[in-house]
Amino acid sequence: MRRLLLLIALVLSACDAPAPTSAPVPLAPVPSGPAMSPASAQAAFSRVSASLRPVAVNECQRRTSGMRCDFRIEVDPNPRAPVNAYQTVDKDGRPVIIFTRAMINSARNPDELAFVMGHEAAHHIRGHLARQQANAAAGAIVFAGLAGLTGGNASAIDAATQVGALVGSRTYSKDYELEADELGTLITYRAGYNPLIGAHFFSRIPDPGDRFLGTHPPNASRIQVVQRTAANLGLVQ
Template sequence: MYRLPLIIVCALLSACAPMSLPTPAPSLVGGSEAQVRANQAARQFVEVVETVEPLAERECRKRTSGLNCDFQIVVDDRADLAPNAFQTVDRYGRPILAFNIGMINSVRNADELAFVMGHEAAHHILDHLAKTRESATIGAVVFAGIAAISGAEAEAVRNAEQLGAAVGARTYSKEFELEADQLGTIIAYRAGYDPVNGAKFFARIPDPGNRFLGSHPPNAARMQIVRDTAAALAGQ
């Protein structure tokens, strides 16, 4: 289970009132409108975590065997960073879902936050980190081998190895993102949120297009897989 005490989120996002209380009016909080919005963002974040994390854990245990499904949610409190969320694991293999203040404050509704959380959890459930490392290793070996066979010097071989690792790591990155969008849609939907509405944040981020070895697929492709998956779920 996650360990994200409400008091920590409140401290990070600014004077947050207890979740059981209604959102105070600006005249009652003695602060700015921005502070009130931060309070609302904090409540929304905690509510989504409490709803989505248990569902993501159940999906993880149902779909995997031997994978650590004990998600931990963490918040990066540096206010000067661009909105971001990512998935990683700690040194013990425990999955970490990380969000920064920019991301928490930039989403327009709980559906968007739930979809992002489901997407990042899906990366872990689908073991994308391990698969990316494997692809990077293969790419490094292949490129270095080609350089060595061609008679390149040691430094050139090392450069080829680094390039191969970068190319290998990106080989399946678009596919992985679409897979995470699909499973993230399922997680958000089953947690009671609207993933199609949640995926509308794609319209507010730069479209990577269909660049060679780009890390993310076109936004239109991502929206399509969300719509198709949500429609299939609704028809069950």
């Protein structure tokens, strides 16, 4: 039982232990000019949504079978929500991409909005949400079973279940992000935006490094995926 608790403690501590960050990767230069005002950013968000949504729908229909592809792109109603964009599904199973106002206002140009939007659409097309939920369920079952085999009581089994779900959900999390960056680059490009400019977003967010069980890969790895995918599309810096 003590060994199990020690394992749980080690796993939880490892989730927060950062590794050295990767070296920065040069990106395409950003077009000169002032950053967008909040009003311009909101207008750009509407234009980008209108341009990118049909591309995302087409990619989804072409690459999947039986998956809902009728994306909704919305703004989080909470005006104080922090910088964030995410993909989810509504109660009817329709895919939804949500941007907070802070996220929209933090974008320097429409290309960044398009890249983030394409990335979130790619998460749905690749089935990452369902795969992550399945991984979490499997991890919970395995850890709960181990706790039971070692004589754990109800409290210990519950704790092991939660840790197992955490470990399971993060097992392939970084791979999913890179997959979404790759497909997101393609969607961004086909929607008429420059993913090499859009990926400058990575240069302004904290680098998570290559943490064990981290949720996101190093920024440099993500930029390299964008550059490689863009080169395959014939887009040069």
